[in-house]
Amino acid sequence: MSPNRVCPPLGLPLLLFLLGCLVSSTGVLATCNVCSAVNNLTCYSSTQMQACQVNVLSTATPTDCPSGYVCTSDSSGVLCQPEDSASGIQADCQECNRCDETQTFACTGTQSFALCLGTATVQDSVGTCASGYVCNIDDTQICGLPADGVMPTCSYADDSTTTTASGTTSSTTAAPPSTSSASTYCAAVQSQGKYAVGYNAYTTCRQYIECSLVGGSWIGQTYTCPGSMYFDSGSNMCVSNMPSTCSTTATTTSTTPAAPTPSNPEAYCQAMQAAGYYPVGTDASTTCHQYIECFLNGGTWGGNMYACPGGLYYNSASKTCVSTVPSTCSNTVASLTLNGVSLD
Numbered sequence: 235m236s237p238n239r240v241c242p243p244l245g246l247p248l249l250l251f252l253l254g255c256l257v258s259s260t261g262v263l264a265t266c267n268v269c270s271a272v273n274n275l276t277c278y279s280s281t282q283m284q285a286c287q288v289n290v291l292s293t294a295t296p297t298d299c300p301s302g303y304v305c306t307s308d309s310s311g312v313l314c315q316p317e318d319s320a321s322g323i324q325a326d327c328q329e330c331n332r333c334d335e336t337q338t339f340a341c342t343g344t345q346s347f348a349l350c351l352g353t354a355t356v357q358d359s360v361g362t363c364a365s366g367y368v369c370n371i372d373d374t375q376i377c378g379l380p381a382d383g384v385m386p387t388c389s390y391a392d393d394s395t396t397t398t399a400s401g402t403t404s405s406t407t408a409a410p411p412s413t414s415s416a417s418t419y420c421a422a423v424q425s426q427g428k429y430a431v432g433y434n435a436y437t438t439c440r441q442y443i444e445c446s447l448v449g450g451s452w453i454g455q456t457y458t459c460p461g462s463m464y465f466d467s468g469s470n471m472c473v474s475n476m477p478s479t480c481s482t483t484a485t486t487t488s489t490t491p492a493a494p495t496p497s498n499p500e501a502y503c504q505a506m507q508a509a510g511y512y513p514v515g516t517d518a519s520t521t522c523h524q525y526i527e528c529f530l531n532g533g534t535w536g537g538n539m540y541a542c543p544g545g546l547y548y549n550s551a552s553k554t555c556v557s558t559v560p561s562t563c564s565n566t567v568a569s570l571t572l573n574g575v576s577l578d
């Protein structure tokens with residue numbers, strides 16, 4: 235909470251310099267839940283403050299700032315002030331859902347985060363912190379412990395909008411066995427449409443899975459093309475000419491494709507729906523060394539898994555193999571998904 239440069243004592247010639255000093259000392263502090271030792275107050279949200287003790291997560295009831303005022307923190311402590319961008323007075327608790335400087339992740343809740351994949355955009359990704367850990371945008375391991383001075387970047391005020399319609403997700407009626415794995419597939423793909431099933435010219439090449447969203451749940455059904463037609467994923471239709479992706483020598487078994495997982499790069503890339511390089515997992519000793527390249531091949535998503543050379547790790551933001559363990563591979567991270575695919 236200390237100002238990031240020393241301000242000179244007030245003097246007329248120094249007035250402008252002092253203004254600049256105020257701007258720089260408050261502009262960078264968008265902290266949230268950090269207790270000011272000056273007055274034992276913290277910003278609970280951009281418009282609420284809360285009594286606290288340094289490095290202890292406060293449980294005190296938050297107090298609203300007066301209307302038009304925002305919660306700010308600077309060298310004089312935490313206080314409610316009228317927001318004024320001209321003089322650099324900005325609310326705290328504004329870094330939730332923002333990608334960090336390295337564009338690796340964004341905190342999306344006090345204990346959750348999402349990948350940014352080297353962009354400034356929060357991706358369709360859900361990561362959770364290990365039990366008791368909180369997500370902090372400046373933490374090199376993504377999640378840290380309040381007892382170690384790591385406070386959540388997101389406000390607890392924004393966390394309370396979960397546990398609502400959890401009853402509706404379990405309402406998928408027990409599907410017959412042949413379609414249940416199709417529904418698993420669709421739940422993972424999360425995109426309406428028809429999808430090719432396999433590469434065996436005699437069996438799976440003639441089938442497709444149709445995914446649809448029914449009452450908030452993804453439903454999948456396996457169909458077989460009529461007569462001796464083949465499913466063509468380019469036109470999404472049954473055609474009489476065998477697509478080039480179908481093999482008459484293929485011995486690949488599957489009746490339905492496996493749900494997308496990193497160990498199934500084709501289905502994984504179908505879920506990513508964009509060419510490029512993607513991370514495989516969060517295990518520092520195994521999957522953190524690997525990456526998957528996704529590409530579109532004649533209308534079908536293909537994927538190859540690679541391992542970084544030597545003992546290098548794959549960095550999802552720089553999309554390169556690096557020697558430092560990426561933050562996503564720390565044991566403060568409990569789970570991580572990307573586009574619905576679980577990265578282990």
Ligand SMILES: *[C@@H]1O[C@H](CO)[C@@H](O)[C@H](O)[C@H]1NC(C)=O
Pocket residue numbers: 271272273274287
């Ligand atoms: C803040 O809290 C600490 C610990 O309870 C206490 O020692 C300190 O005097 C308090 N400071 C102020 C300014 O109230």
